[in-house]
Amino acid sequence: MSGVLMLAQAAAASELITEATAGQVTVLEGEQVKSPQVVAQHLAVQPELVLIDATVDPSEALGISGWVVERFGAPVVLISDDASLGLQAMRAGVRDMLRVTSTPAEARDTISRNRRLAGSSGDAVHRGRVVTVASPKGGVGKTTITTNIAVGLALATQLPVVLVDLDLHFGDVASALNLEPEYTLPETARAALAGDPLALKPYLTRHETGLWVVAGSDDPVAADAVTAQEITGLLRTLTLDFAYVVVDTAPGLAEATLTALDLTSDLVLVTGLDVPGVRGLRKEIETLNELSMLMETRQIVLNFADPSRGLSVADVEATVRAKVDVAIPTAGIVPISVNQGIPLLQSRGNDKISRQLDQIVGRLVGRPTVETKRGLFSRRKESA
Ligand SMILES: Nc1ncnc2c1ncn2[C@@H]1O[C@H](COP(=O)(O)OP(=O)(O)OP(=O)(O)O)[C@@H](O)[C@H]1O
Ligand SMILES: [Mg+2]
The missing domain is CATH 3.40.50.2300 (Response regulator)
Structure with a gap:
């Protein structure tokens, strides 16, 4: 200090x-x-x-x-x-x-x-970073990108990383990572109200890369009952012990997403290469600016970025009035990796898509991360 x-x-x-x-x-x-x-x-x-x-x-x-x-x-x-x-x-x-x-x-x-x-x-706690992946439209690759970011961060930094599935009704992070969680977000968020990271640990699911996961719920009634206060409590508690809390969201600015954005340090905005999606992204950026949401970094990822779609990266940049940071083309290996439950950055191929995903991760590392207060999860590699 x-x-x-x-x-x-x-x-x-x-x-x-x-x-x-x-x-x-x-x-x-x-x-x-x-x-x-x-x-x-x-x-x-x-x-x-x-x-x-x-x-x-x-x-x-x-x-x-x-x-x-x-x-x-x-x-x-x-x-x-x-x-x-x-x-x-x-x-x-x-x-x-x-x-x-x-x-x-x-x-x-x-x-x-x-x-x-x-x-x-002694309450000057240096908190972990909250990386949120959001988009105005559905089906643009958020979950694919989020799972790759989380696995990529865990492998690249060897720091404690947790992935939270905040797509409350249709979350599919567990399936994209081939996990069968014992607990899901509603129970975990309730447990987090105590504010104690130690009490949360039994609720988290471990992925083979060392990543920790709060899986989405498959019970719509339980998902509906999750409050903004519980989500805030969950994310805040996780930031006490994890260097990165990576958050997947539902399309648009649902209450759960806005709650996460309030705590977000690094925002990853995703769009597909189509006119409604790109216009939606411009509106979302304008809304976030109006709400004065303070993020230290923001990346714009253009997915399905193929010239055959009749729009160019320059068209997108002109519409959203911001730079596209990473463009990912359509490729058959993406749905294959999702169906197998093995993110591309886990299998570490040297293909173009993995390199683009690596770029997103690269822009997140090298920034100041958490100095864990208790070091509870920090030596997970040795204890694994
Ligand atoms: N670059 C790509 N090339 C080919 N297929 C892709 C690409 N990116 C994503 N996909 C496929 O598109 C589908 C939707 O992706 P994903 O589930 O990640 O989107 P999402 O934004 O999370 O959707 P939702 O809004 O429904 O949560 C998946 O089947 C995925 O495999
Ligand atoms: Mg999704």
Whole structure:
């Protein structure tokens, strides 16, 4: 853990903190604060305290505060003279508030008190990354891509990885991995409400690559009963012990998907090469922007990317107004691997599809991952 990080909105707040800390503070401002990638880089070194300036745009500051607390477990102090923000700040997990009209001595007191508290409670937990695969339309290859990402991450990083099937009604992750799970998502999500990763372990299914799996339910009534609160609890608990929590979703922005997106650090958006699918993707990106969903990385994967479909990668990029990161052509080996229950990245062929799937995985590794709090799963290779 090191130092104090400040996300500034105005000069008054950053001048106060710079004086109170005698310059011992890293200040991010302007565009830096608006970039989740830049902020995440600074949070990756686990600052002892994060000061978030809410003097210009309180709702943006509250949104960022919630994200910093949720995603990085970092202690946050909000800077504002508006006492009416107190309740919202508390809901966002903010630890304390500091008035921008405080004297430097008062600010110094607040900072050192909160640094001490954060150090003694030891609650600055560095959480694992949540990688969510989503698409507006069905049948575009989400599950195929998700299972390959999860197996690819487990094999490439040797870190603990768990795959969660959040396609509550039609999840088929277990079949794509040739698994027969004893427990499925509804029981697992209920067990997660206790917030203890140890209590969750018996509910997970182990894949031969070392990957852990929370399989989808085959009981529609039980699937309907799963609440957003249970899903949040499940994903948050898993991030305490897994370096990567990879999430497969149902098509569109169902409640379960939105709940996962709230906790997502890395988003993989998938589309097929057809006009309705590509337009749907543009709408989904616009919706996520409107909801100010903060993701550190986003990849766009174009599946079934064949020239014979009458659309080019450039057409897609022009419509979605974003770059296509990976294009995967149609190939017979894909349905064969799905039917056999052996993801391509498990059998490690040197074909074009595996190389494209590897690229998706490659863009996810090399980013800061979890330092497991208890190391419960981290030595799984030796104990396997
Ligand atoms: N690049 C590809 N080439 C050939 N077949 C593919 C390719 N990608 C996916 N498929 C096949 O398309 C079908 C649908 O894929 P998949 O189940 O992964 O899609 P999905 O988006 O998860 O669907 P759903 O929305 O129903 O969950 C599967 O049979 C899969 O084998
Ligand atoms: Mg699917």
